[in-house]
Amino acid sequence: MSYEIKIENFEGPLDLLLHLIKKNEMDIYNIQVADITDQYLRILDAMKSLNLDVAGEFLLMAATLLHIKSKLLLPIHDEEEGDDDELDPRAELVRRLLEYQKYKDAGEAFDAMPRLNRDIFARKFPSPELVVSDDGEEMIAVGIFELVDAFQKLLKETSDPYIHEINIDKLTVSDRINAILSILSGKESLSFLDIFEEKPNKPVIVVTFLAMLELVRLRLIRLMQNSRCGNIWLYPAVVDDEISPFELGDDSLGYI
Amino acid sequence: MMKFHPLNWEMTVLATSDVRKNIEALVFVSESPIKADRVAEILEMKKADVKKVLQELQNEYRAADRGIYLDEVSEGYQFRTRQECSGAIHQLIKTRPFRFSRAALETLAIIAYRQPVTRAEVEYLRGVDSGGVFKTLLEKQLIRILGKKDVPGRPLIYGTSKEFLEFFGMRDLSALPTLKEFSDLATDLPGEEGAAVTVDVGEDAEIDV
Numbered sequence: 107m108s109y110e111i112k113i114e115n116f117e118g119p120l121d122l123l124l125h126l127i128k129k130n131e132m133d134i135y136n137i138q139v140a141d142i143t144d145q146y147l148r149i150l151d152a153m154k155s156l157n158l159d160v161a162g163e164f165l166l167m168a169a170t171l172l173h174i175k176s177k178l179l180l181p182i183h184d185e186e187e188g189d190d191d192e193l194d195p196r197a198e199l200v201r202r203l204l205e206y207q208k209y210k211d212a213g214e215a216f217d218a219m220p221r222l223n224r225d226i227f228a229r230k231f232p233s234p235e236l237v238v239s240d241d242g243e244e245m246i247a248v249g250i251f252e253l254v255d256a257f258q259k260l261l262k263e264t265s266d267p268y269i270h271e272i273n274i275d276k277l278t279v280s281d282r283i284n285a286i287l288s289i290l291s292g293k294e295s296l297s298f299l300d301i302f303e304e305k306p307n308k309p310v311i312v313v314t315f316l317a318m319l320e321l322v323r324l325r326l327i328r329l330m331q332n333s334r335c336g337n338i339w340l341y342p343a344v345v346d347d348e349i350s351p352f353e354l355g356d357d358s359l360g361y362i
Numbered sequence: 363m364m365k366f367h368p369l370n371w372e373m374t375v376l377a378t379s380d381v382r383k384n385i386e387a388l389v390f391v392s393e394s395p396i397k398a399d400r401v402a403e404i405l406e407m408k409k410a411d412v413k414k415v416l417q418e419l420q421n422e423y424r425a426a427d428r429g430i431y432l433d434e435v436s437e438g439y440q441f442r443t444r445q446e447c448s449g450a451i452h453q454l455i456k457t458r459p460f461r462f463s464r465a466a467l468e469t470l471a472i473i474a475y476r477q478p479v480t481r482a483e484v485e486y487l488r489g490v491d492s493g494g495v496f497k498t499l500l501e502k503q504l505i506r507i508l509g510k511k512d513v514p515g516r517p518l519i520y521g522t523s524k525e526f527l528e529f530f531g532m533r534d535l536s537a538l539p540t541l542k543e544f545s546d547l548a549t550d551l552p553g554e555e556g557a558a559v560t561v562d563v564g565e566d567a568e569i570d571v
Binding site: 206 | 390393440441442443444445448451455457459460462464465467468469470471472474475487488489490491500503506507528529530531539541542
């Protein structure tokens with residue numbers, strides 16, 4: 107039996123099912139489960155024979171379809187009769203398909219909307235580094251995502267050729283905490299990059315970063331940035347220069 | 363409050379024409395859409411008055427048929443270029459805009475309409491793993507983490523960001539196009555009739571096998 111199957115780029119099993127229903131001009135509320143299951147399985151076979159990785163989700167849907175098909179074969183008992191919708195084993199699948207179709211359409215509508223930097227443009231501004239910001243009010247709190255981003259950027263910049271080296275001098279978080287505090291003392295703010303040395307190696311970056319997070323947790327500093335993708339700045343949370351180096355055992359912080 | 367202003371101007375009551383000029387200038391230099399509140403604060407005016415002037419400016423730009431217009435996006439105001447000028451602009455800036463995959467658009471739509479939403483909820487609706495798409499959307503700052511849901515496992519919940527509104531030129535989330543509803547799709551098929559057919563199909567399937 108020859109059956110031509112065109113493998114299109116399906117976003118997932120629901121997408122594939124919708125495609126099959128449309129192709130067969132079926133009513134979505136009245137899916138011919140046996141037909142659709144056959145075609146669905148044939149496409150999965152074709153995908154396998156093309157050595158395409160059939161994702162688990164497709165197999166799960168195949169199982170669901172077979173389950174529905176088998177349920178449809180069972181006679182309906184009189185006492186179970188009531189709400190037709192509840193009885194129809196296809197109801198849940200139909201609900202999901204319709205829901206999916208709704209968002210698929212919405213996604214296409216999004217694509218058609220006039221979009222910034224594709225159809226519509228706003229002004230570009232000089233990079234924040236070129237402008238001295240003296241307006242503290244405009245600072246926005248740094249989100250976790252920006253923080254991770256900054257950390258990763260820093261790590262990437264210091265990808266030295268790897269030389270195995272046994273580091274004897276022990277770097278501790280409390281050392282770095284006190285180092286940050288001493289750099290920060292007397293200053294109004296400090297750039298995120300300034301808490302690192304000229305060419306820090308990875309352990310130094312990691313420990314310094316941990317120290318900075320620890321300071322935030324202890325509410326000794328606040329992290330702000332002046333624009334969404336701007337530099338990250340450290341501010342002392344206490345206004346005066348009252349922050350004195352304090353004794354912190356590393357044990358108390360939970361690091362080695 | 364005005365200490366940074368290089369001209370050290372006195373805050374006297376501005377003449378109407380000056381008000382208009384100042385508001386226009388503020389919108390022009392603001393890096394992100396500027397809120398009427400902020401304008402009102404700087405010019406020491408009532409917000410309602412600022413809004414009135416901004417609306418007049420909007421009308422003026424529209425009527426004048428210029429290359430730029432004053433748009434209300436992300437609860438602020440911003441000058442933007444007209445869509446029909448995009449061809450010329452692309453010649454100038456030579457950057458290719460970010461292209462969305464269908465998966466990204468679908469996911470973004472689900473998050474936009476269902477927020478706050480967890481990844482598992484999105485994945486159930488889409489029927490596929492969406493981890494990679496979430497990562498891309500987070501990187502593009504179109505979605506953000508709103509917090510954690512108070513259910514076992516405390517999964518992260520997501521919503522759209524301010525950038526999302528700016529990106530699609532929406533004033534706020536109420537500007538989202540209305541979803542084609544469930545019931546709309548069903549209009550050509552009255553419920554009762556559909557149910558009757560349903561039973562038939564069950565039998566058909568039986569015969570089929």
